[in-house]
Amino acid sequence: GENVEQHPSTLSVQEGDSAVIKCTYSDSASNYFPWYKQELGKGPQLIIDIRSNVGEKKDQRIAVTLNKTAKHFSLHITETQPEDSAVYFCAAGGVRYGGSQGNLIFGKGTKLSVKP
Amino acid sequence: DVKVTQSSRYLVKRTGEKVFLECVQDMDHENMFWYRQDPGLGLRLIYFSYDVKMKEKGDIPEGYSVSREKKERFSLILESASTNQTSMYLCASVTGGNTEAFFGQGTRLTVV
Numbered sequence: 001g002e003n004v005e006q007h008p009s010t011l012s013v014q015e016g017d018s019a020v021i022k023c024t025y026s027d028s029a030s031n032y033f034p035w036y037k038q039e040l041g042k043g044p045q046l047i048i049d050i051r052s053n054v055g056e057k058k059d060q061r062i063a064v065t066l067n068k069t070a071k072h073f074s075l076h077i078t079e080t081q082p083e084d085s086a087v088y089f090c091a092a093g094g095v096r097y098g099g100s101q102g103n104l105i106f107g108k109g110t111k112l113s114v115k116p
Numbered sequence: 117d118v119k120v121t122q123s124s125r126y127l128v129k130r131t132g133e134k135v136f137l138e139c140v141q142d143m144d145h146e147n148m149f150w151y152r153q154d155p156g157l158g159l160r161l162i163y164f165s166y167d168v169k170m171k172e173k174g175d176i177p178e179g180y181s182v183s184r185e186k187k188e189r190f191s192l193i194l195e196s197a198s199t200n201q202t203s204m205y206l207c208a209s210v211t212g213g214n215t216e217a218f219f220g221q222g223t224r225l226t227v228v
Contacts, residue, residue: 006158009156034216034217036217036219041221041222042221042222043120043206043208043219043220043221043222044159044206044219045219046216046217049216089158089159091217103147103149103161103164104149104210104217105161106151106158106159106160107158108156108157108158109158109159
C-alpha cells in the first residue's frame, strides 16, 4: 500500500522567512496530493492541493510543487507569519482502495513554529 | 459550509468499557473515515466506509469496530477500551473521488 514520509518533524523559522516541508510517496498510482494545516484544538483543514497533471500550484504565500518522477512533493510558505504556526500534514490519495477512491494516506506531520 | 460534527470533544472512560464515538456530516458525502492521531505518529486510518453498511479496515483496526447505518453518520466503537487507546480521534468525510477531506474537531479520549 501507499506510504508517505514527511520531513522535517519540527521546523522553527523567524517571521518573514520561508518554510519548506517535503514529502515522498511510494505508490506511483497516487494522483492527488493535499496539504492540511491543524491548529491547536482543531481538526486539520485543507490549505492547498495538487493533482498529478500539474507540477506547481500557488495560492498567495503558499505553493506546492510535485515531482512525479521522483515521487516527492513540497509545501513552500513565504513571508511566514506567527499565525502560520501549526502542524502541517501532507497526504497522498487517489488510489482505489477497496470500494473507495477517497482514501488518503497522511505523513506524520511537521510542527511549524514562526517566531516574531 | 460543510460540517463534520463529532459528538464529544473530551471523553474519559474506564478500562473495559464499551465506547461509542459518533460522527455526523451534512454534505451527503459517500466516504467517511476514522483516524487516530498520536504525537510523532501522525494520522493513522482505523476504518473507513464508502457507502451505507459498507466498511473496510484501515491500517490499525484492532480493538475497534464501526457502524454506518445512515449515510450521514459513522460511528467508531471501542468494544473493550484499553489504556493504549487513549488518543485523539478524528472523523473525516469526502465526496467520491479525489477531493477535499473535511475533518471534525476531534475527540480526545482518555482511558483510565
